[in-house]
Amino acid sequence: MDPERDRRPGSDPALSRSRRRFRPPRKLRATRAGWCFIAIIFGVGFAALNTGNNLLYLVLALMLAFLVLSGLLSEASLRGISVRRRLPRELFAKSENRVVLRVQNDQTRIASFAISLEDQIESEKGPETVGRGFALRVGPGESADRSYVFAPERRGDLRFDRIRVSTRFPFGLFVKSLELEAEESLLVFPEIQTIRGPSEVPRAGFDAEQRLGHARRGDDVAGLREFLPGDGLGRVNWRRSLHAGRLLVGEREGEASGEVEVLLRRPDGASEAVLEAAISRAASEIVAHLASGLRVGLRTPVARFAPAEGSLHRRELLTHLARMTRESLQRADASPVRSEPSAGRARRVAGEPLRSRRAGGMPA
Amino acid sequence: MSLVASLTLWVTEQLPLWVIAIQCAAFVVSFATRTRPPSFRKSAVWLNIFMVGITTVTIRSALEGNPATISLAYFTSLAQGLQLLDARPRKSEFVLVALALFQVILASNLTDSVFFPPLLIVFLATVTWTLLVNTLAMEATEAGDPGAASRAIAPDLRRMTAWATVASVSTALPWRRKGRIYTSAGLPY
Numbered sequence: 353m354d355p356e357r358d359r360r361p362g363s364d365p366a367l368s369r370s371r372r373r374f375r376p377p378r379k380l381r382a383t384r385a386g387w388c389f390i391a392i393i394f395g396v397g398f399a400a401l402n403t404g405n406n407l408l409y410l411v412l413a414l415m416l417a418f419l420v421l422s423g424l425l426s427e428a429s430l431r432g433i434s435v436r437r438r439l440p441r442e443l444f445a446k447s448e449n450r451v452v453l454r455v456q457n458d459q460t461r462i463a464s465f466a467i468s469l470e471d472q473i474e475s476e477k478g479p480e481t482v483g484r485g486f487a488l489r490v491g492p493g494e495s496a497d498r499s500y501v502f503a504p505e506r507r508g509d510l511r512f513d514r515i516r517v518s519t520r521f522p523f524g525l526f527v528k529s530l531e532l533e534a535e536e537s538l539l540v541f542p543e544i545q546t547i548r549g550p551s552e553v554p555r556a557g558f559d560a561e562q563r564l565g566h567a568r569r570g571d572d573v574a575g576l577r578e579f580l581p582g583d584g585l586g587r588v589n590w591r592r593s594l595h596a597g598r599l600l601v602g603e604r605e606g607e608a609s610g611e612v613e614v615l616l617r618r619p620d621g622a623s624e625a626v627l628e629a630a631i632s633r634a635a636s637e638i639v640a641h642l643a644s645g646l647r648v649g650l651r652t653p654v655a656r657f658a659p660a661e662g663s664l665h666r667r668e669l670l671t672h673l674a675r676m677t678r679e680s681l682q683r684a685d686a687s688p689v690r691s692e693p694s695a696g697r698a699r700r701v702a703g704e705p706l707r708s709r710r711a712g713g714m715p716a
Numbered sequence: 717m718s719l720v721a722s723l724t725l726w727v728t729e730q731l732p733l734w735v736i737a738i739q740c741a742a743f744v745v746s747f748a749t750r751t752r753p754p755s756f757r758k759s760a761v762w763l764n765i766f767m768v769g770i771t772t773v774t775i776r777s778a779l780e781g782n783p784a785t786i787s788l789a790y791f792t793s794l795a796q797g798l799q800l801l802d803a804r805p806r807k808s809e810f811v812l813v814a815l816a817l818f819q820v821i822l823a824s825n826l827t828d829s830v831f832f833p834p835l836l837i838v839f840l841a842t843v844t845w846t847l848l849v850n851t852l853a854m855e856a857t858e859a860g861d862p863g864a865a866s867r868a869i870a871p872d873l874r875r876m877t878a879w880a881t882v883a884s885v886s887t888a889l890p891w892r893r894k895g896r897i898y899t900s901a902g903l904p905y
Contacts, residue, residue: 385808388810399821399825403825405824407832408824408825410888411836413887413888413889414884416887417884417885417888418884421880421883421887424883466856486858488852488855488859488864488867489867520851520855521848521851521855522844522847522848522880523848523851524808524810
């Protein structure tokens with residue numbers, strides 16, 4: 353980290369927006385050596401004026417020419433530079449994700465030297481640098497890939513902002529920088545923890561629960577679940593439905609083979625950290641079980657997802673968890689749970705209380 | 717760069733021979749032992765003792781009634797030699813460049829030799845090259861790849877140095893003429 357490069361005015365979102373509108377194309381900041389050089393120029397200038405010494409004038413003129421040259425060469429280094437960001441397909445909170453920045457020098461003759469890249473995201477405090485890259489030389493018409501490791505602090509929507517390109521080339525007296533617009537949005541999925549196997553999953557708990565469907569065969573009724581669009585009327589268990597006041601469908605053994613439903617309960621009065629831990633646990637279970645070949649469903653106070661498999665389904669479940677907030681959970685108390693059919697999969701939502709299914713019995 | 721800067725002071729004929737001899741010795745020792753510097757070159761105690769010696773010489777020169785510019789010339793010459801001997805790791809070579817620049821500025825005050833302008837142009841080329849390479853090395857070190865700077869020293873960097881020197885001189889000449897005219901106009905005689 354370089355404090356001279358990092359030094360920038362305080363940022364307020366509204367102020368930064370107006371700043372962006374009236375932003376100059378280049379920014380120039382003197383380094384410590386640069387300030388010393390400027391001071392020496394003033395000293396030599398005074399001495400030359402007071403003494404009228406020709407050679408001092410010559411030195412002064414060369415020092416001033418040096419300043420002009422510094423500006424020209426640094427401009428030549430930055431001109432024609434474009435940067436493209438390549439983000440990973442999935443980004444998980446608190447895990448190391450590699451972001452690639454491709455620097456391209458579009459000039460036909462002049463090489464670019466000492467190019468520093470800073471990737472910025474939009475945060476509550478304004479633009480925040482999350483990664484850096486450095487290219488010592490990018491030849492004319494050439495490109496160079498630089499990457500950095502990015503570990504997002506939290507899940508949810510993340511907006512990449514600008515890419516700041518700067519150089520101290522040629523003499524290290526000034527830092528010239530330009531800001532390239534490279535806005536991009538990405539969803540950060542919840543933090544993934546290591547789950548070693550189904551036996552490691554907690555059987556009961558505050559945060560997330562799961563139900564394992566055992567590979568069973570036969571025509572015996574294994575349990576009940578809610579009626580979903582697509583279910584035949586012949587499968588409705590009318591007696592139980594009348595009793596429960598809603599349509600219930602009998603689920604047969606074998607149908608639920610290799611299925612898991614992850615349950616995320618609403619953490620009453622719990623802290624934000626507990627909610628985050630619960631979401632992270634649920635996401636970890638989803639990822640682990642899908643990886644082990646099971647069909648996974650998700651049930652939260654907000655929505656229910658039928659057990660399914662595949663990358664689209666995985667993304668759907670993780671997206672739901674990534675966008676979940678305490679407010680949305682509180683709102684869900686007032687409205688019934690939505691059933692979310694999973695993309696292109698059988699629309700089956702696992703039924704009633706988990707413990708009854710886990711025990712393998714049908715609820716009475 | 718350091719040698720050219722020292723040459724500009726040597727042509728003033730204001731430095732005693734022993735100062736030039738010490739400077740030359742510093743050049744030779746620092747160059748000869750650049751790969752395996754002896755312990756005194758890395759010892760802060762020894763280097764500080766040398767610095768005290770240099771300061772004493774400068775003060776003594778001033779007390780003898782020499783002009784301040786000559787005393788400063790003693791100081792910059794010897795301090796540059798010491799800086800070359802200093803083999804401790806440092807972030808940049810800006811101090812060396814600053815000392816060389818001071819020598820040139822002092823020399824411009826102390827001489828009207830015809831050799832000064834050509835030396836100044838050679839100094840300009842060397843200082844441009846030094847600063848270019850030093851900046852690249854600094855940036856590469858900061859980026860965690862100290863060896864990259866040597867790889868970047870390509871023909872286009874040498875071309876750039878040559879171009880920059882010519883451009884500096886051609887940019888400087890009109891300013892210099894302007895400065896002279898103003899000075900002449902301001903003089904009462």
